[in-house]
Amino acid sequence: MYQPSPTRKSITLTTLAKMKRDREKFTVLTAYDASFAVLMEATGVEVLLVGDSLGMVIQGQRTTVPVTMEDMIYHTRMVARGCQTALLMADMPFASYATVDQAVYNAARLMQEGGAQMVKLEGGGALAETVRQLSRNGIPVCAHLGLLPQSVHKLGGYKVQGRDAAAAQQILDEALALQEAGADVALVECIPAELAGRLTAALDIPLIGIGAGPDCDAQVLVCYDMLGITPGRRPKFSKNFLTGCDSVQAAVEAYVRAVKSGEFPGPDHCIA
Numbered sequence: 001m002y003q004p005s006p007t008r009k010s011i012t013l014t015t016l017a018k019m020k021r022d023r024e025k026f027t028v029l030t031a032y033d034a035s036f037a038v039l040m041e042a043t044g045v046e047v048l049l050v051g052d053s054l055g056m057v058i059q060g061q062r063t064t065v066p067v068t069m070e071d072m073i074y075h076t077r078m079v080a081r082g083c084q085t086a087l088l089m090a091d092m093p094f095a096s097y098a099t100v101d102q103a104v105y106n107a108a109r110l111m112q113e114g115g116a117q118m119v120k121l122e123g124g125g126a127l128a129e130t131v132r133q134l135s136r137n138g139i140p141v142c143a144h145l146g147l148l149p150q151s152v153h154k155l156g157g158y159k160v161q162g163r164d165a166a167a168a169q170q171i172l173d174e175a176l177a178l179q180e181a182g183a184d185v186a187l188v189e190c191i192p193a194e195l196a197g198r199l200t201a202a203l204d205i206p207l208i209g210i211g212a213g214p215d216c217d218a219q220v221l222v223c224y225d226m227l228g229i230t231p232g233r234r235p236k237f238s239k240n241f242l243t244g245c246d247s248v249q250a251a252v253e254a255y256v257r258a259v260k261s262g263e264f265p266g267p268d269h270c271i272a
């Protein structure tokens with residue numbers, strides 16, 4: 001059985017801020033249950049994300065839109081049971097933060113009933129007031145920018161964001177506005193690597209990337225993608241780390257090593 005490192009201290013926002021200052025990359029993986037949480041933590045993953053991607057990889061839905069608060073609370077509670085030192089972040093599901101009051105109420109449920117230590121919500125500058133109120137209530141926030149999977153129907157598909165100069169500037173401005181509102185961490189999905197590099201330099205808070213190139217402060221992958229077991233098409237920016245490994249633990253170790261050394265994401269996993 002995997003054992004948490006007896007020497008590893010709890011990972012907190014202070015730890016992540018220090019890692020950014022020291023230019024030490026940290027690793028994030030999605031987790032949906034206690035067994036994966038124990039394994040990932042024992043392997044040194046700093047942040048576990050209970051992603052609403054569970055709608056697709058666990059529930060077999062076509063998008064994350066059908067995922068409910070009850071689903072998120074259930075899986076967050078399962079991961080929390082296996083998580084002792086990693087920072088536990090949970091997604092706020094579709095439409096659960098449509099108003100500021102709803103956001104505070106539902107984020108508090110994820111923390112009190114699920115055991116989350118940080119919530120993640122998708123959106124830009126329009127969420128600044130929501131982020132400010134969450135922050136005032138002592139709720140750590142990760143602001144998810146770039147491709148917003150919960151808006152897939154509005155976007156007309158899963159498309160690269162921030163390609164032209166105006167769109168790139170908008171993402172930069174929105175990230176800075178959310179940082180100013182109190183966001184503790186930002187996450188960008190599916191944007192050009194060059195834009196992610198500019199964001200990392202511009203932000204004081206740590207930036208986690210997925211499909212955003214090597215210059216972010218941290219990387220995240222959907223764990224079923226990095227184990228090559230997601231049914232159907234795997235995003236191009238992902239990588240199957242189980243190839244050439246003889247166990248899930250070895251694959252997660254390979255991922256941690258590749259992120260920390262800067263080897264992942266390589267050119268094949270970047271958007272130009």
Ligand code: KIV
Pocket residue numbers: 030049050051052053054091187189210220222
């Ligand atoms: O839900 C999820 O797994 C996510 C990642 C893709 C970042 O938000």
